[in-house]
Amino acid sequence: MAEITAAAVKELREKSGAGMMDCKKALTETNGDIEAATDWLRSKGLAAAAKKSSRTAAEGLVGVAVAGTKGVAVEVNSQTDFVAKNEIFQTFVRDVTSVAIELGDDIDAIKAAPLPTGTVEEVLTNNISTIGENQVLRRAKMVQVSQGAVIPYVHNAQAPGLGKIGVLVALESDAGVDVLEPLGKQIAMHVAAAFPLALSIDDLDPEVVEREAAILREKNAEKIVGKSPEVAEKILNGPIEKFKKENALLTQLFVMDGKTPVQDVIAKAAKDAGASIVLKDYVRFQLGEGIEKEESDFAAEVAAASGVSR
Structure with a gap:
């Protein structure tokens, strides 16, 4: 059996777009023949799948x-x-x-x-x-x-x-x-x-809170001009504390009534049931949260496929 070298695996990966382990297996199955290995990958659907893997899935x-x-x-x-x-x-x-x-x-x-x-x-x-x-x-x-x-x-x-x-x-x-x-x-x-x-204010990502705080401080900078340190602190910190409460589940206002914090809704249910909750x-x-979707021009894609310039 021919030796399967790293260079051969790399070459097949670049040619087929398939994964490293799949390329190694293909070369093993075809005794190191690159062309035969490429055909083996295609026959298994692996090369085609690899080509599609570059497309955004959101x-x-x-x-x-x-x-x-x-x-x-x-x-x-x-x-x-x-x-x-x-x-x-x-x-x-x-x-x-x-x-x-x-x-x-x-x-x-x-x-x-x-x-x-x-x-x-x-x-x-x-x-x-x-x-x-x-x-x-x-x-x-x-x-x-x-x-x-x-x-x-x-x-x-x-x-x-x-x-x-x-x-x-x-x-x-x-x-x-x-x-x-x-x-x-x-x-x-x-x-x-x-x-x-x-879940709670303490669980909020510090980087997210600090980023929001920086935005709020800049937004309210003019409001603290000429104010005492105590008043300035309240003006700056108030919106930050509000942001924390509005983004932590337990302190959010329950959407069912728009006025009761979720933690109080749970406390009332526990009291009514006579049990700890x-x-x-x-x-x-x-679905797709945080994935940047590709914007495609369908007409341009059709033109490119047919060799017609736009």
Whole structure:
């Protein structure tokens, strides 16, 4: 058997666009023949999938699932919204969610997990070739409680447990599900609508707070001219404290009434139930959040494909 060198793997990667391990396997299968290895990759759909992997994937689906006192949310992206309606894609997202509920939210572990027709990563690669556009297993997060309930909510659902926004709310409590389910559902709907940045003020990212504080200080700079240090501090710090309260879940005003902090809503529910209820954690995945979408000129793409200049 011919020796598979790093240089050969590099050459095949550059020629086919396939992954390093796939290139190494292709060269092993073809006794180091670059051309044959390229054909082997194409026959497996790996070269085609690799070419599509450079295309921005900001559509797709968020999947949520709950098992006992733990729940998980995953995001799988595609290039177009049409794929979200594809049965193959929906089944894959459900399968990935089922894997994640057992393994946790380590993406590498999820990709390596077995499915009936191969590993998660292998099935994803095959789906890229079958469906014809790039797809990415982007992220996953698990929440759990030792006692209580994890309540799921999907906004803009495409199918059961699949949609554009997926939310999980973890309530640590000895109250019954008759109390926790409706409370958790309302809090989850609030999370979907209000987009909190963290559970509590103390959990807010210091860099985010400082960036906002710098903007607010500059915005209010003229207002403190000629003011005493005490008054100036109130003018500058007031908006910062307001920002913190409005972006931490527990101190946000509950969207159901617009006046009660979420932490007070939970406290009242606990008092009425005669039990302790603690909002331990939450997840909010919004499809494509933070992904910069490519702007395409369809007419220009058609002209380029036909060799006509514009």
